[in-house]
Amino acid sequence: MGIPEGSLTAKPSWRLKSIVTVALTLLTSSQAILIVWSKRAGKYEYSVTTANFSVEALKCALSLAALSRIWKSQGVTEDNRLSTSFDEVKVYPIPAVLYLVKNLLQYYIFAYVDAPAYQILKNLNIISTGVLYRIILNKKLSEIQWAAFVLLSAGCTTAQLNSSSDRVLQTPFQGWIMAIIMALLSGFAGVYTEAIIKKRPSRNINVQNFWLYVFGMLFNIIAIFIQDFDSVMNKGFFHGYSFITICMILNHALSGIAVSMVMKYADNIVKVYSTSVAMLLTAIVSVFLFGYHLSIAFFLGSTVVSVAVYLHSIGKPQR
Amino acid sequence: MGIPEGSLTAKPSWRLKSIVTVALTLLTSSQAILIVWSKRAGKYEYSVTTANFSVEALKCALSLAALSRIWKSQGVTEDNRLSTSFDEVKVYPIPAVLYLVKNLLQYYIFAYVDAPAYQILKNLNIISTGVLYRIILNKKLSEIQWAAFVLLSAGCTTAQLNSSSDRVLQTPFQGWIMAIIMALLSGFAGVYTEAIIKKRPSRNINVQNFWLYVFGMLFNIIAIFIQDFDSVMNKGFFHGYSFITICMILNHALSGIAVSMVMKYADNIVKVYSTSVAMLLTAIVSVFLFGYHLSIAFFLGSTVVSVAVYLHSIGKPQR
Numbered sequence: 001m002g003i004p005e006g007s008l009t010a011k012p013s014w015r016l017k018s019i020v021t022v023a024l025t026l027l028t029s030s031q032a033i034l035i036v037w038s039k040r041a042g043k044y045e046y047s048v049t050t051a052n053f054s055v056e057a058l059k060c061a062l063s064l065a066a067l068s069r070i071w072k073s074q075g076v077t078e079d080n081r082l083s084t085s086f087d088e089v090k091v092y093p094i095p096a097v098l099y100l101v102k103n104l105l106q107y108y109i110f111a112y113v114d115a116p117a118y119q120i121l122k123n124l125n126i127i128s129t130g131v132l133y134r135i136i137l138n139k140k141l142s143e144i145q146w147a148a149f150v151l152l153s154a155g156c157t158t159a160q161l162n163s164s165s166d167r168v169l170q171t172p173f174q175g176w177i178m179a180i181i182m183a184l185l186s187g188f189a190g191v192y193t194e195a196i197i198k199k200r201p202s203r204n205i206n207v208q209n210f211w212l213y214v215f216g217m218l219f220n221i222i223a224i225f226i227q228d229f230d231s232v233m234n235k236g237f238f239h240g241y242s243f244i245t246i247c248m249i250l251n252h253a254l255s256g257i258a259v260s261m262v263m264k265y266a267d268n269i270v271k272v273y274s275t276s277v278a279m280l281l282t283a284i285v286s287v288f289l290f291g292y293h294l295s296i297a298f299f300l301g302s303t304v305v306s307v308a309v310y311l312h313s314i315g316k317p318q319r
Numbered sequence: 320m321g322i323p324e325g326s327l328t329a330k331p332s333w334r335l336k337s338i339v340t341v342a343l344t345l346l347t348s349s350q351a352i353l354i355v356w357s358k359r360a361g362k363y364e365y366s367v368t369t370a371n372f373s374v375e376a377l378k379c380a381l382s383l384a385a386l387s388r389i390w391k392s393q394g395v396t397e398d399n400r401l402s403t404s405f406d407e408v409k410v411y412p413i414p415a416v417l418y419l420v421k422n423l424l425q426y427y428i429f430a431y432v433d434a435p436a437y438q439i440l441k442n443l444n445i446i447s448t449g450v451l452y453r454i455i456l457n458k459k460l461s462e463i464q465w466a467a468f469v470l471l472s473a474g475c476t477t478a479q480l481n482s483s484s485d486r487v488l489q490t491p492f493q494g495w496i497m498a499i500i501m502a503l504l505s506g507f508a509g510v511y512t513e514a515i516i517k518k519r520p521s522r523n524i525n526v527q528n529f530w531l532y533v534f535g536m537l538f539n540i541i542a543i544f545i546q547d548f549d550s551v552m553n554k555g556f557f558h559g560y561s562f563i564t565i566c567m568i569l570n571h572a573l574s575g576i577a578v579s580m581v582m583k584y585a586d587n588i589v590k591v592y593s594t595s596v597a598m599l600l601t602a603i604v605s606v607f608l609f610g611y612h613l614s615i616a617f618f619l620g621s622t623v624v625s626v627a628v629y630l631h632s633i634g635k636p637q638r
Contacts (some may be wrong), residue, residue: 144633161619163482165615287629294488295488300507307469307473
């Protein structure tokens with residue numbers, strides 16, 4: 001990756017790391033609740049690709065707004081100026097391309113894998129992120145932290161078990177291959193984003209985000225052309241958008257920014273733990289909001305996830 | 320407990336420890352397979368209390384047989400003579416009484432807890448054994464080993480999940496209390512047996528077993544009187560015994576002796592890990608023997624149990 005070793009060692013404060021982690025956890029858990037809420041309000045009426053584009057556009061706008069405040073207070077510096085070099089920006093399209101390919105694959109995987117099985121297989125992301133984090137960023141996890149990572153993925157899957165989960169065992173070979181490819185794409189995109197952001201530690205995160213999101217918008221336009229061109233032409237770009245759609249776009253935009261912040265001030269491992277804990281929080285909140293019943297599998301999975309978080313924290317590699 | 324500290328430190332060989340552990344694992348897993356086999360062959364026709372008595376009697380006979388061989392080769396010594404003092408033998412009835420009370424409670428708990436829920440609640444034994452092992456034997460587990468123990472119990476429970484498991488959440492308060500009391504009785508009996516056996520490290524294990532089993536027989540006679548007196552009087556002691564009943568009694572006797580050996584040369588923690596791994600082995604063997612299907616919950620639970628075994632082994636307390 002050619003990241004200078006020294007540039008990775010600038011340690012952000014413990015406080016900043018905690019704030020972005022908690023923000024990501026809360027935003028991710030409310031995200032899932034909004035999805036449940038929107039589903040109860042009826043089926044999706046809007047086009048998912050235009051919503052994704054709107055999320056990227058909103059993130060761009062929010063990054064610019066944050067930058068303009070910073071320019072006012074600190075003036076334009078080498079680190080916070082928007083203009084960039086080809087050398088800096090050339091790697092920025094890569095995560096956007098990876099996510100685009102992954103999102104397109106998502107439409108085809110359902111030919112081989114049904115929805116309950118897909119829910120289970122998505123937990124392969126946890127493992128792929130850990131492995132790629134190790135390989136690409138060349139950062140070490142201790143033996144205990146690896147064990148914790150396996151537990152995190154087993155615990156998350158256990159917590160999501162329901163009576164249809166066993167269908168995953170009937171997944172054909174092609175389904176497994178696609179699920180593994182999707183997990184690798186998603187893990188690679190996450191780890192690559194971290195590499196890009198951390199390569200220039202002093203560069204302002206809002207500038208880095210701005211360029212990431214510009215390419216996000218660009219590749220989402222391609223997705224709109226591939227998947228929803230007719231529907232957008234006939235019904236319009238914002239057809240079917242409701243109040244809850246707007247809430248979801250706002251939430252996705254904010255959690256996207258929180259992910260970037262976690263990449264800047266923490267890492268992909270923290271991101272994975274944070275979104276896993278968010279999944280558990282969502283389920284608990286859903287008990288109160290929607291009268292969901294928690295299963296014994298949920299309690300067992302939560303126990304395993306909690307132990308994983310504990311082991312990860314006590315298992316820091318000795319240096 | 321008044322166990323002299325020094326007497327606990329005589330370390331048995333690693334090889335002996337491994338042999339008894341593997342023996343216990345294999346015997347326990349074949350035990351469950353025999354139970355499945357006997358159930359498929361039809362309902363239990365025999366009285367369970369007389370079978371328990373027969374197991375104790377057989378264990379007594381096997382201990383005496385082993386002793387007579389030892390006497391022939393080594394002669395009668397202070398450590399292998401059968402005669403005992405009141406001071407040595409006074410604690411031997413305690414585990415037998417605890418098991419008797421636990422077995423009697425087992426008949427009453429089903430008023431509050433149904434069978435699938437009981438299967439889940441039985442895993443509380445793992446936790447109670449760990450806690451009582453710590454308190455009574457005053458042996459330390461490291462933080463990682465405690466985490467591993469919680470994982471072992473969550474993993475075993477996960478592996479046993481099926482569509483009826485959620486009934487455990489409807490267990491009334493009395494059911495939970497009884498399940499916890501039973502777990503404590505069973506954990507206490509196990510840990511107390513270890514304390515008795517380890518109190519005199521140089522005493523021959525077959526003599527210690529002989530006296531344990533004598534009291535086992537005695538208290539099982541009481542159980543026969545309480546539960547099956549009429550049936551034994553009318554139909555006879557061995558009524559309904561089949562070939563498979565005899566196999567089960569033989570297996571129970573051998574695994575009982577293996578448990579004692581594990582207590583002597585290893586400890587209750589090893590016993591719990593060994594019986595947990597046996598549970599997984601049973602399920603895998605049942606796929607081939609009875610055409611069982613393994614669930615995704617089984618794979619997840621097995622993963623968690625495997626990680627627990629790994630963590631326990633790397634997590635030895637630093638001295």
